[in-house]
Amino acid sequence: MSTPMVLTAAMVGAETTREQTPHLPISAEEIAEDAVKCREAGAAMVHLHVRTPDGKPSQDTELFRAAIRAIRARTDVLIQVSTGGAVGMGVDERCGGLKLTGADRPDMATLSTGTVNFGDDVFWNPRPLVRDIARRIRDLGIRPELECFDVGMVDEVRALAKEGLVSLPAHFDFVLGVPGALTAREDALDFMIASLPEGCSWTVAAVGRHQLPFVELAAVRGGNARVGLEDNIYVSKGVLAQGNWELVAEAAKRATAKGRTLATPQQARQLLRLDTV
Secondary structure (H helix, E strand, O other), rough: OOOOOOOOEEEEOOOOOOOOOOOOOOHHHHHHHHHHHHHOOOOOEEEEOOOOOOOOOOOOHHHHHHHHHHOOOOOOEEEEEEOOOOOOOOHHHHHHHHHHHHHOOEEEEEHHHHHEEOOEEEEOOOOHHHHHHHHHHOOOOOOOEEEEEHHHHHHHHHHHHHOOOOOOOOEEEEEEEOOOOOOOOOOHHHHHHHHOOOEEEEEEEEOOHHHHHHHHHHHOEEEEEEOOOOOOOOOEOEEEEEOHHHHHHHHHHHHHHHHOOEHHHHHHHHHHOOOOO
């Protein structure tokens, strides 16, 4: 319990809309303003999708560049870009954030390691596509966060490691509670943790009403947690969060109540081995 807990704010996503919550940040300035508040509330990292000005999901490189520059002009929070994008996007479109280099290069990128039902849609990640994205992340010189919606996706990481596409120990993100994928249950989380290769770290991102309770489960198990409007828009039953920062603040309160300190971005960089690609 002495290890600091890394809180990640999943700020935008591809599914949440302004019709569902007026507090969803869309422009680079709105994202940056919320990111500053998330950092102040206890987040060490933000997980970033981007949107067009009319709110449609996008993985456009220049939209990522604008958001990353706006965030870094205001705060030291780590930035992790999504390579998942939105259901139906092709691989080149999904990897828009991986085209950024130099000062605009993200600190980390997600890599989903298998195909999964995603509500009534399918989040399509055949093995050749996974390997394509893994190479792009490796070639950019950053580490992946390995997104696993089911246990078989953990096993796939071992195959990627044997092929030299992922370095172990790695960092995982267990996405639980997506309709059609592994449910958000305590025993499911424990099975995912037990399935990890030795020495790996993990975050849990539970969807909807499970989000904040799973912060507490992660806290007592020595893990990390992701919260934010991408996965959940309510801070309590029927009460909209006023921004990502409010969900981070609630997560921070719950984590510290369980005896965990919160990682700074600098501590998170060390804990997630971001400088050992």
